[in-house]
Amino acid sequence: MWVLWTILGILGVFLIVTLVRAAFWKPEAVNSEPLPEEAVDVEKYRRDLSDAIKIKTISNVDIEKVDWDAFQQLHALFRERFPLVFENLQCEDISLASLLFTWEGTDPNLEPIALLAHQDVVPVAAGTEGDWTHPPFDGVDDGEFIWGRGALDMKNHLIAVLESVESLLAEGFRPTRTVYLCFGHDEEIVAAKTSGAGSIAETLQARGVHLDSVIDEGGAILNLNAGRILNKKLAGVGIAEKGYADYRVSVKAKGGHSSQPPAHTALGEIADVIHDLEAHPFKATMPAFVYELFTKIGKNVSYPARLVTCNLWLFKPLITAIMKRIPPAASLIHTTTAVTMAEGSPAANVLPQTASVTVNFRMMPGTTIQNVEEHIRACVRNKAIGVEYLKGKEASKISPTDSRSFKILETLCTRTNPDMLVAPYLVMGGTDAYHYEEVCDCIYRFSPFVMDTALLLTTHGTNERLPIVCMGDALRFFKRYIRMMSAE
Ligand SMILES: [Zn+2]
Secondary structure, eight states: OOHHHHHHHHHHHHHHHHHHHHHHHHOOOOOOOOOOOOOOHHHHHHHHHHHHSSSBBBBBGGGGSOOOHHHHHHHHHHHOHHHHHHHHHHHEEEETTTEEEEEESOTSSOOOEEEEEEEOOOOOTTTOHHHHHHHHTOOOBBBBBSSSSTTTTTTTHHHEEEEEHHHHTTTTOOOOEEEEEEESSTTSTTSSSSHHHHHHHHHHHHTTTBBBEEESSOOEEEEEEEETEEEEEEEEEEEOOOEEEEEEEEOOOOETTTOOOOSSOOHHHHHHHHHHHSOOOOOOOOOHHHHHHHHHHTOOTTTTHHHHHHOOOOHHHHHHHHHHHHHHHHHHHHHHEEEEEEEOOOOOTESSSEEEEEEEOOOTTTTTTTHHHHHHHHHOOOOTTTEEEEEEOOOOOOOOOHHHHHHHHHHHHHHHOOEEEEEEEEESSOEEEGGTTTTTTTTEEEEEEEHHHHHHHHTTTTTTTTGGGGGGHHHHHHHHHHHHHHHH
């Protein structure tokens, strides 16, 4: 009997603790004092972005296939639209079509900051051109959206940075810290061996530059509308990005004519390999920043969801277990495995002499390319497999959330809109910022554009478009960021 009472007693204590924590755990007080007004010219930004989208700066793994004239045209557009930038900043051509602008600060003792953006865009998938409401390279401005490839990734951000600097120059502003504008030309080439961003970072490193902070794409401001539970905007600031690795796993067999097959062909054996890989996902753990993300959101949700989110210490295993079953959530807490390509014999009546699958892994910070190979060898029962590393890049380091620049990002967001939650985030794809780890410890991936998740998903897809309503705030954001980083 005492066992039952003990269990009930423990449960009771847990219940009281969770209720008390939920009741007293209030959202952190945020600085919501309105910021001084900032003059912005949204009409000009609309025209410039629309014209930038018309220039097809599509990158390609094969540099022979890149239309380099397009990049020259984009640079010419920059010269025409941002004369003060070219007059006051030093502009250098780096690598094939990257640009490095240096805006000299008044105090050489302060560490410089860098604003990154890439000039290239992904192509439109063949056969989908007709699905677009407005053609992808017409830069149509219909009064509600700017349509086209690059409207979200990331000519919007690139042009916003230039507009903001041009505008600050027109007002006679001069930064105390040196400001670098670093515009790569081939960000969309996954795991490229050489890259424009890499060359810019090497140039800075060779000059002995160490940056205070870097801002690049990767996070956005999402509308969180979960009925009565939560109604906020979430500014996800990417403080790290996942690694990437492609491996080919193969098995060999005798081959021969398909009229006399063995019980399992090489492709049959490969099916077992696929099964083993999918049956043994990487272990899920909740990293500190995911915990921080949930805590931030959790303090702002209403009952009864609040009971769980305010007691993560207790519910962490449960939440992790639930997240594992939801692919977008699962990708935040473990290294993912995706078997994407398979190859067998070249003809229907030929037994394969070798069969293979290509597997794409996205690693959590802390899991290396080498760890992935060890994982493959450990979980596949067939020890005669061949494991070939194709390409990849390690996961990034994790940037701190207590740095000056992170705090400024946070203040800027909450002072623009007190309903905004700012939280660290893990970026799934790669960004140019990855190349700056040697010259900077505080790398933040964040685009100050407010949107719905559905719209964000048009990135790299059909009908990519930017809501015009969010353009003014983006300009104000960059102007204020440069001012605030200069003031401290
Ligand atoms: Zn991008």
